[in-house]
Structure formats: C-alpha cells, structure tokens
Amino acid sequence: MKIIVPMAGRGSRLRPHSLTVPKPLIPVAGQPIVHRLVKDIAKVLKQPIDEIAFVLGDPAFFGDDVVESLKALATELGAKASIYRQDLPLGTGHAIMCAKPSLSGPAVIAYADTLIRAEFELDPTADSVIWTKQVDNPEAYGVVKLNGNQEIIELVEKPKDFVSDQAVIGIYYFKDVAVLKEKLQQILDENVTNGGEYQINDGIIRMMADGNVFKTGTVNEWMDCGNKAITVETNGRMLNFLKADAQEQLIADSAQVIDSEIIEPCFIGENVVIKNSTIGPNVSIGKNGIIENSTIKNSLIQTHTTIRNANLDEAMIGNHVRFDGKFKSVSIGDYSVLE
Structure with missing residues (x-):
C-alpha cells in the first residue's frame, strides 16, 4: 500500500503562521498536521505501508528540513519516502501527476490540510473508496450521490437541492x-481544466464512466486546519481525543510546572517552563517555551516562545515569539516581539 500526499500549497489562509512554516508542518496537539494525518490513515488501512510519496512546492520554502521531517515520518511507519515537486499551482489532478512514478498499485491519496478520526474497513469489492463525513449542511460541501447499491455515481459540488449528506473530505483509496x-x-x-486547473474529480468521473465501482468510507471526525480560528479549535478537539485514547504522552517529563495549574487536556512540550500560571484546557505549548504569570486556555503556542503577563483565549502564537501584554485572542507569527 502507498500513500500519496500532495502538499505543495502555501496555506495562505493560515498566514502569518504559514509564512515561515509550510501549513502541513505546523504542529497541532504536539505533532505536525501531515504527520498526524498519515499516521491516522495508516491505522485505518491496517496493512503495511510500502511507500509514502510527498508532493512539495518550491524548494526555497519546502527545503531540506521539510524533506528530512517527511523522510523520518515514512521511516517511522516502515515505508520508503519519495519526494516530488509541483512547480506551478495547477490543481489537484496536476499535483497527483507530479508523483507519476509512484502511481501504481493500491494507494491512498490524501490532501494534507485536514485531520481525521476514523475506523472502518475498506470495501474489497470497490475499485475505489472516497472517504466522506456525514454533515448537517451538505449544501456547503462537495458531496457524493449514491445509487441503490450505495455506490457513488456522481460528485456534486455544493448542491442546492439535497443529494446526500456525505461530504467529500479529500482522501481517496484506489485499488x-x-x-x-x-x-x-x-x-x-486534452487540456481539460476547471478554473484553469486540472482536477482529480475529472479523472474520477472518467473512471466512473468506464464502470469502476466507487464506494464511501465514512470517517467519525473530520477536522480542518484552514485558518487560525479553526486550527485552534482542531487543536482542542484533537487534545480531547488523545486524552481519551491515553496512547500519547501529552506532558513531557522535562517540563517544569512551578506554582501553576494545568487543566487537562493540554500538550506541554520538552523543556517548557511554566511559572505562576494557569494553563488549559485545550492548550498546546511547543518545546523550550517559557510561560510566566499568565492564564492561557484554548490556544496553540509553538516552540521557543516566551509569554509573560498574558490572559489568552483562542490564541495562536508561532515559534521564537516574545509576548508580554494584555491582548487576548491573538494570532502572532514566528519571530515576533510584543513587549
């Protein structure tokens, strides 16, 4: 089994945090988004992963540190890492084709801007499985249309009339x-484009026309990381799942908590020092952080950051930041200083 991960986009909706770090590498609940996504897909598949192919953008942004991080992820899962580049933003179908040498055999294609919680078996009778989530407002999503055999026969974008409540989440399995x-x-x-881009849906539609059988695989949870507000929300949801699972250590042994209260769930990274503060619930703090005289809840704070005299709620703060102030719901990018 292979996993193909197109992740060349710059993540403009998550700026300023994605100005210096590719969005899929931004940690949520202590691990980069793409790491969590790939690991969760591997759990659902319940079979060995032979290769993980990553489609990256400009090497000046997706540099050697990114490549090494992704190679380490593949090694952790016992797989070979393949690195490809998408030089121009020409759509989802074009991104997949940038990994052409890896496009053979059974594979999952997953776009690296979402997190999931799922537990289902891949239907062995299907030529392909489109992963979906049941939603209350299907008119806001791309959804699948099913026939009487529960086979997908059409993909419908933001339907005005009810088609189904199964939204496409951007993860696909192909036998x-x-x-x-x-x-x-x-x-x-044939230069078939939509909005000037080559789309995966056009390839899927042609597969359906040839009689390939598509089924749904419905996930339990689908969490977006598109912008600051939803990423902070996803961080809190993921922390609650991890606390319930009790399979990851969320508070590092090297963290120092001095005259402070931790209200779980929280992720506290290595060598974090917390003094005279109340932290949580739903807070992630990356390694080597310092928090003093502060109250922080429902927030996502990256590495090597110092926060003093703060009262933060629904905040997202980047790496190597120094923050000392009274502001509450903030979004501060890397290497910023507010004192």
Missing part, C-alpha cells in the same frame, strides 16, 4: 491508482 493516472494523463493531454 490500482494506475487507473487514475491513465485518466489524469488524458485530462492533461
């Missing part, structure tokens, strides 16, 4: 991803 590759190559050769 043989080479079939998708063939269809996407046709799309490229």
